[in-house]
Amino acid sequence: MQKIEIDPISRLEGHGKIAIFLDDAGDVAEAYLQIPELRGFEQFCVGRPVEELPRITPRICGV
Amino acid sequence: MPDKFKFAFMPSASCGGCEIAIVDIDEVILKVAELADIVYWPTALDFKDHHLEALPDGSITVGFFNGAVRNDHDVHHAKLLRQKSAFVVAFGACAQMGGIPSLGNFWTTEELAHRMYDTVPSVNNPEGTRPQLKYDAPEGELTLPRAMDRAYALDQVIDVDYYLPGCPPQVKWIVAAVEAVASGELPPKGTVIAGTKAVCDECPRERSEEKQVTEFKRIHLVENDPEKCLLEQGIMCCGPATRDGCEAACVTAGQACRGCFGPTDNVNDMGAKLASAIASITVADAQEEADRILGHLDDPAGYFYRFGLAKSMLGVQRGEFKPEAE
Ligand code: SF4
Ligand code: SF4
Ligand code: SF4
Numbered sequence: 048m049q050k051i052e053i054d055p056i057s058r059l060e061g062h063g064k065i066a067i068f069l070d071d072a073g074d075v076a077e078a079y080l081q082i083p084e085l086r087g088f089e090q091f092c093v094g095r096p097v098e099e100l101p102r103i104t105p106r107i108c109g110v
Numbered sequence: 111m112p113d114k115f116k117f118a119f120m121p122s123a124s125c126g127g128c129e130i131a132i133v134d135i136d137e138v139i140l141k142v143a144e145l146a147d148i149v150y151w152p153t154a155l156d157f158k159d160h161h162l163e164a165l166p167d168g169s170i171t172v173g174f175f176n177g178a179v180r181n182d183h184d185v186h187h188a189k190l191l192r193q194k195s196a197f198v199v200a201f202g203a204c205a206q207m208g209g210i211p212s213l214g215n216f217w218t219t220e221e222l223a224h225r226m227y228d229t230v231p232s233v234n235n236p237e238g239t240r241p242q243l244k245y246d247a248p249e250g251e252l253t254l255p256r257a258m259d260r261a262y263a264l265d266q267v268i269d270v271d272y273y274l275p276g277c278p279p280q281v282k283w284i285v286a287a288v289e290a291v292a293s294g295e296l297p298p299k300g301t302v303i304a305g306t307k308a309v310c311d312e313c314p315r316e317r318s319e320e321k322q323v324t325e326f327k328r329i330h331l332v333e334n335d336p337e338k339c340l341l342e343q344g345i346m347c348c349g350p351a352t353r354d355g356c357e358a359a360c361v362t363a364g365q366a367c368r369g370c371f372g373p374t375d376n377v378n379d380m381g382a383k384l385a386s387a388i389a390s391i392t393v394a395d396a397q398e399e400a401d402r403i404l405g406h407l408d409d410p411a412g413y414f415y416r417f418g419l420a421k422s423m424l425g426v427q428r429g430e431f432k433p434e435a436e
Contacts, residue, residue, distance in 0.1 A: 055152050068249035077248070083181070086178075089222075089226045091216065105125075105127075106210040109278065
């Protein structure tokens with residue numbers, strides 16, 4: 048099966064890649080979106096003073 | 111000198127704020143466009159790795175790298191940018207010293223993943239599915255980068271020429287860096303392109319010669335005097351150990367400094383420096399009194415290492431996947 052990979056997806060913040068598989072007729076058989084990033088906000092915000100979070104969570108996405 | 115310089119902007123474990131800061135230079139971007147061709151900037155234009163790979167080694171005048179180094183793909187990108195660039199600039203707090211993502215270095219990567227994929231309230235994952243480095247989909251193979259043991263600063267992975275500090279860097283220092291390249295008057299290698307003193311030296315708030323703190327308070331629980339030093343009012347402020355150059359932006363806006371410009375010159379460990387600064391202004395006659403006062407400083411790790419845990423001497427090595435193991 049032919050595979051078209053778009054990596055990285057450009058013109059956006061954040062990380063993503065797309066894999067598109069084509070069947071023998073050249074039609075799309077399946078497409079996958081993958082997010083290849085790990086930073087850990089879900090964990091490292093825990094236990095921080097709540098008034099500090101407006102200064103931490105904006106760094107999830109600064110666009 | 112070439113007719114036109116070549117610039118590249120490489121993102122990694124970042125938030126995009128650094129790249130917005132580049133756009134924030136407004137009309138100066140026209141000057142940049144006159145001065146340099148942008149040969150790689152996937153966040154703004156449709157660039158792929160092969161565009162970078164095809165360039166001759168050392169042919170990029172300046173490679174700007176933003177974000178922390180968090181997985182083997184980031185390591186590959188850092189090394190590729192180094193190979194292709196005459197100068198590499200660590201752009202922003204994440205690249206300079208790990209930034210906010212390095213707050214995650216208090217945990218192992220496995221602990222972070224456990225929270226993210228298993229226990230976070232917004233996730234429903236009864237089968238415990240996790241990202242795989244390789245996945246055999248029915249149609250073919252899918253791959254993902256491998257997360258390292260922790261977040262790294264750029265200079266822990268490649269040789270770095272200059273640093274543009276801040277989260278994100280400020281327009282005037284980006285412009286100063288571009289002007290230095292344009293004029294050919296480059297500062298010594300390793301220079302942090304910002305001020306040379308501390309945020310306190312730029313801060314408009316009044317402070318006494320001898321700071322004395324007898325109590326720490328959370329900022330929303332006091333009506334703070336906008337004219338007076340926050341630290342002297344018992345509100346934790348990282349100004350004394352943080353490099354100046356931001357014109358005390360947060361403090362002027364009524365918030366305490368959290369150290370995004372990184373440490374002043376000759377400071378090895380920003381957190382240690384802040385701990386010693388705080389200790390020296392805390393006034394207590396007895397140990398119990400000191401314990402009581404400092405006990406109200408509710409998240410010292412999060413204040414002292416907010417933007418720079420990757421560069422701390424604490425630098426816990428977890429024994430998992432490290433950049434040199436690539
Ligand atoms: S330094 Fe700040 S603005 Fe830049 S990528 Fe990191 S979090 Fe975002
Ligand atoms: S400690 Fe904070 S508020 Fe006080 S002078 Fe320094 S920067 Fe200003
Ligand atoms: S005051 Fe501190 S946290 Fe705010 S921009 Fe300046 S260095 Fe960064």
